[in-house]
Amino acid sequence: MSEQKRNVVLDVHERPSTGKLLTFSIQHLFAMFGATVLVPILIGLDPSVALLTSGLGTLAYILITKGQIPIYLGSSFAFITPLIALKEQGVGAQMMGVFIVGVVYGIIALVIKKVGYKKMLQFLPPVVIGPIVIGIGLSLAATAVGMAAFETVNGVATYSTEYVIISLITLGITIFFSNFVK
Secondary structure (H helix, E strand, O other): OOHHHHOOOOOOOOOOOHHHHHHHHHHHHHHHHHHHHHHHHHHOOOHHHHHHHHHHHHHHHHHHOOOOOOOOOOOOHHHHHHHHHOHHHOHHHHHHHHHHHHHHHHHHHHHHHHHOHHHHHHHOOHHHHHHHHHHHHHHHHHHHHHHHHEEEEOOEEEEOHHHHHHHHHHHHHHHHHHHHOO
8 A cells, every 4th residue: 555545534435434524524614614704804894795605605516516525615815815906996896806706717617517627637737736826825925914914004004013923823823733733
């Protein structure tokens, strides 16, 4: 058995035990709930709308895939910068942007279903997708640093020691859990 196979906690077709299922569910709840509430707060939108729409989107996804892929569709940090840029245009502009992204996502999903994912991997292999994901993360770095160090009061950004301390604690916890906790 290869080294990679031995490290697999749960294979694709395996059903987790009740204990693992509960543990995975709680972990997923904390990860996704935080993002689904935090992203709207950071861009100045109502988190309850994000929770409702992500729940409806998740139910639609489960119905479309006939429950074959268990997933929760929550907020994405990838859209924070453009949504903040649209903030001056108003909530309507932000919502229209989110709606258009959803339509484009749906169209791409239909194309992939029609063409097949294996054909898509010929055009977008992991060696291409990896750097794209890294690029998205790096493009968000300036926004993250700004939010981690500066508090906006009456439209004026001022340095906040409290924000920096909280950010460093969060970073430390993330590094610890990524490296030392399975």
